[in-house]
Amino acid sequence: MKKLLKNMPLMAFVLAAAxxxxxxxxxxxxxxxxxxxxxxxxxEWTDITGQMQGIHYNCDEEVETDCTRELDQFGEELPDTRVEGEYQPL
Structure with a gap:
């Protein structure tokens, strides 16, 4: 019983870590x-995964069209991810 009581802090630490x-x-x-x-x-859309706006491309906001969009793993468009403008690779 004394051995169990002495090891109680160690057991509590192991339980907390787990x-x-x-x-x-x-x-x-x-x-x-x-x-x-x-x-x-x-x-016509093309994959630009991993590219960053301002480094790899820009979106000309003066042109009223869609520039980029994001899709989930099933190919469905994510809401509120479209960026307006004309896609211009750098």
């Missing part, structure tokens, strides 16, 4: 894609 790992694992990221509208007349 609980922390069990409940704080990072959430799985959604694997989606980012597309740019390269031909508005034919509604």
């Amino acid at each position: 609980s922390a790992l069990a409940f704080n694992l990072p959430a799985e990221e959604v694997q989606g894609t980012k597309e740019a509208l390269i031909d508005p007349s034919n509604n």
Whole structure:
């Protein structure tokens, strides 16, 4: 009984550490894609996943069309992800 009482803080620490790992694992990221509208007349989109606006491309906001959009892992467009403008690769 004395041995059990002496090891009680160690057991509490192990339980706390196991609980922390069990409940704080990072959430799985959604694997989606980012597309740019390269031909508005034919509604032709191309994959630009991993590219960043201002580094790899710009969106000319003076032209009233869609520039980019984001899709989820099933190919469905995510709400409120369209950026207006004309796609211009740099």
